[in-house]
Amino acid sequence: MKYTSARLVEHLASTYALGTLAGGARRRFERLLQERADLRLAVAEWESRLGLLGQAAPPHAAPPRVWAAVDARTRPLAAASAPARPAPLGWLKPASFSLGGVAAGLLAASVLFVLVPGLFITADRAAMLTGQRLPQSYVGLLTDAQGDGKLLVSSLRHGTAMTVKVIGPITPPAQGRLVLWAVPAQGPAFVLGPVPLTGSATSQLPGTSEQLLSKVQKLVVTAETDTAPTAPGAVVFSGNCAKLW
Numbered sequence: 001m002k003y004t005s006a007r008l009v010e011h012l013a014s015t016y017a018l019g020t021l022a023g024g025a026r027r028r029f030e031r032l033l034q035e036r037a038d039l040r041l042a043v044a045e046w047e048s049r050l051g052l053l054g055q056a057a058p059p060h061a062a063p064p065r066v067w068a069a070v071d072a073r074t075r076p077l078a079a080a081s082a083p084a085r086p087a088p089l090g091w092l093k094p095a096s097f098s099l100g101g102v103a104a105g106l107l108a109a110s111v112l113f114v115l116v117p118g119l120f121i122t123a124d125r126a127a128m129l130t131g132q133r134l135p136q137s138y139v140g141l142l143t144d145a146q147g148d149g150k151l152l153v154s155s156l157r158h159g160t161a162m163t164v165k166v167i168g169p170i171t172p173p174a175q176g177r178l179v180l181w182a183v184p185a186q187g188p189a190f191v192l193g194p195v196p197l198t199g200s201a202t203s204q205l206p207g208t209s210e211q212l213l214s215k216v217q218k219l220v221v222t223a224e225t226d227t228a229p230t231a232p233g234a235v236v237f238s239g240n241c242a243k244l245w
Helices: 006-018 023-033 037-056 064-074 099-115 123-130 209-213
Strands: 137-143 149-156 161-166 177-184 190-194 200-204 216-224 235-244
Touching (some): 006 023
Antiparallel strands (some): 149 161, 177 190, 177 216
16 A cells, blocks of 8 residues: 555544554554654644643543443444443543544544644644654755745655655646756766655655765756656756755
């Protein structure tokens, strides 16, 4: 499975943070977390949301009839006749304790998101507030000739994957495709990978980002008709390559 869909990334990150992603899917996702900065940021954002949820609302014990109704809808039929036990921690019980906790937590999160949207902050903002550091990464913000942001490029320091996220509208080239290049301080430019026109995409690098980008100062995007270009053509977007550590 290719974890390049923004919707899929959000789904996996949210279920991982809630504790409902299990089995082989969870193990595969945890392996990807070691290489993908975008996945780690998505998980950190969901964890910050759920953490703030717990801090913002006082515990409140739901009536036994509520838990009985939740259990009746979520338990297998064979276990439906078993007596339901009230949740010892109220509706804030961690999701890993039971499916009832997951349902109640999601309901509470939805209500707070509507009533108090300021509680739901981004991962980088949460890191600044808590003093945590974001993952060590190579990042680049690419803009057009007018200085408008178009692309955000990122790769973990020793990772082998690169994520390109579109942050501004992009006009498709008349011919060919958009290609991302690294421009070292010395030596010729080399291809890093394709550029999506919308959303985000992740591609494998020919080596680790540390090997490829440690001496790169600039990133550029060109429109290429050649399937294997050896030198960049006319530059469409450009930006600096920075170290996030």
